Amino acid sequence: MDVSRLTSKGRATRARIVNAAAEQVRAHGLETLSLDAVGTATSTSRSQLFHYFPQGKRGLLRAVFQHEIAELTAAQEPALHDLSSRRSWEAWRDGLSVYYFTQGRWTCPLTALAAQVVATDEDLSAWLIAQSTTWRQTLATGVAAIQHRRQPNDQDEDLAATMICQIQGGLIMGRIDRSPESLRAALRRILDWIPAQAA
């Protein structure tokens, strides 16, 4: 689908579809996402869906993931790209907190969903790997930056990975026992690992 060829009306419809699909996924997961339901929710017909997403459900799913990850990334800006001070790290963490706790995003197992699709969609899988790698490297750069180093070393990478794992673990455990506490705890202690800023 060549998005640039779309009329503004078309773009709006497409966005409506993506939003509705994302909402349904957030609420009920991937398995129960049905094209019919999306159509009903958006008052669009079958042909529209396949018009905007020639790859069908798979294409729609890709759009949903892009949508969600874009929001996750946006929530961390602008701190994410200047993690050289403690204050900046705190801003980053607060951004994440807002993202996860407003509109109940902590129940949205984005990563768990990702773990599902990697088995069935090779392209999407590659894109997701790239995204997660970028995230980790950005954080690692931040860990290096607060120590006045420009290039992250292996230890920084490891620490960045730890932080991400901590968040993801908190998300998924919270999903299981239906409490935001694990995620909250994870975010509470996530800055404990990073070394204090050198004077």
Next chain:
Amino acid sequence: MDVSRLTSKGRATRARIVNAAAEQVRAHGLETLSLDAVGTATSTSRSQLFHYFPQGKRGLLRAVFQHEIAELTAAQEPALHDLSSRRSWEAWRDGLSVYYFTQGRWTCPLTALAAQVVATDEDLSAWLIAQSTTWRQTLATGVAAIQHRRQPNDQDEDLAATMICQIQGGLIMGRIDRSPESLRAALRRILDWIPAQAA
């Protein structure tokens, strides 16, 4: 299904079905688990499956989860119930390592699967919550024990939760980027958090 009424032959068939289902889930996830596939793999007919699992797919799934969690628990024994020494903690961690890294269990997102079913099966969900709570409490007791205390306090609980989150995060991230490295790293540093044994 009253298991005690089963003939030894019947028990064997039932076990075969559960094993095959567990294997398929491990390999391809929940979504694609089909009763036909299980039947083919085990050379059993439709009626057998519904004979042993009157609740159908849902019942089969419950059995699969029980099966998997039993193995996870067994892998941590006997250390899990005497975590009063550093050596014991190491034995525990090594047990987990063996469990996850032999027969490629690190790709089996047990918890991610659990996160899926909690939405659809209330009973199974409750059971899973109980399991995870028990696990956390057992670890918390261990954290208290190595400090010569009998009762875990909130801090011990928190630490136990952290360890579990770390493992789960490592599992799911590894599933996404298709590398056992995150889990390996998580297990490598998991004992760093627990306080040194008092002299």
Next chain:
DNA sequence: AACGTTTTGGATCGCACGGTCCATTGTTGG
């Protein structure tokens, strides 16, 4: 106004898959 393109409606197909049912074969205990 006229033509090409985009957007929309909706009927229809095909099929995978969970579940039901009935009949047949095996097994066990009195």
Next chain:
DNA sequence: CCAACAATGGACCGTGCGATCCAAAACGTT
């Protein structure tokens, strides 16, 4: 040896759902 019950085979059904297709309406452009 013979009931009673368990174990097995396999046809059959309903349906949810992704996908295809044929048009028709709306829109923009000259």
